[in-house]
Amino acid sequence: MFYLQKQFSKIYDKYVNKLYRFIFFKVNSREIAEDLTARVFSKGWEKYRENSKEIKNPGAYLYQIARREIADYYRQQSRFKTVSIEINQGVLNQITDPQSSIEEDLILQADIKLVLTALNQLRDDYQNLIIWRYLDESGIKEIAEIMEKPEGAVRVMLHRAIQELREKIESA
């Protein structure tokens, strides 16, 4: 058990930031993202504890749990994704560098809002692809495992996702 805890602790350290960020982009709330992320790891630990050998790819498994949790959250809330994003100042304060000037902060915050808004306008799987590929720096093979699709299909979708994101940013 101690060994399992140690192993899962490493998995937690590796994926906590990525999962939090992934969930945050979907729910646009820090508190809810924290709550759901904790639930994902809690469920992940339950399964890992029972039979760690069944989980061949912990990252893919955790992302699958995350997607289910997000879907459940939307069902319970009976709401759709908001298109316009109001990022709270707490999150923006976290992002900005205390050494930078106010002007630089404002430009950075504006850029982030722009990209986040455009990202939220994409369909779910395109959004996921961009997050996994360019923010989490996952390989195509890993993404294909998470999405349960062939690698070729993932590449095509990624290309289309990037095109669409570019169009949304340019038109904003």
Place this chain on the structure above:
Amino acid sequence: MDEKQLLKKITLLKKIKPSQDWVFLTKRKILKDDYSGMREKLSFWQVFFTPIKRPVLVFAFRGIIVLTLVLTSGVFYLYYLNTQIVSNHQFVAQTNKYRHYDSNEEKKIVAMLEEMQQGLEKIKLSLDKIKNLKNQGQALVMSEVIKITADVGEKRIKEIKGKNSPSAQVLASLTAIENDYKELKEASDELQKEKLVVAFEGLKEMTLTEEQKSRLQKAEEYYNEGKHNEAMVLLVKIMEKK
């Protein structure tokens, strides 16, 4: 906005992170809650290695066990060292007798490695530029060239390693460059696959002759079978005639 600028904007979002306090507390909650519940089921060895919440006597007992283990292993280690000293002398004598060491040869290898390293840097820069090429046919061909160059480089290094008996330092440098070539080969392969997808998408939106459509279909079949080189050749032929 080109792809580089777009990716730069996307990576701004990496700055969104959870608070480290929350990360630490959540981990402790998830793993610690479980540990408290499982305490009664811990085996002797787990109890031995888990955090101490017991009277000093128990700690002293553990301390004695640890000390005994350390002393015993120390004795065995000294015995092992003694045997190794004898066999090491024999090993060094043999190595000196049979090693074909030529410092001039090593100097040549090092000089060649420096050139290869500089060449590698230039190729990596080219690979970056290919990513932004609008002409997909050119991008495909150039990525293939880089892939072949990396493959040849990797094989050359393996040859050098096999034929000579380089020193540890030179061997480490050879291995580092070999790994660089491997990574370059993988990166160009990955880029080629991405460019193939872009090429397919682009060609499907164009007006093609019957012959070109048939080639495109064949290229898609090759791509789905994993025969990327064959797919690339057909696509380049179609694009050349456009």
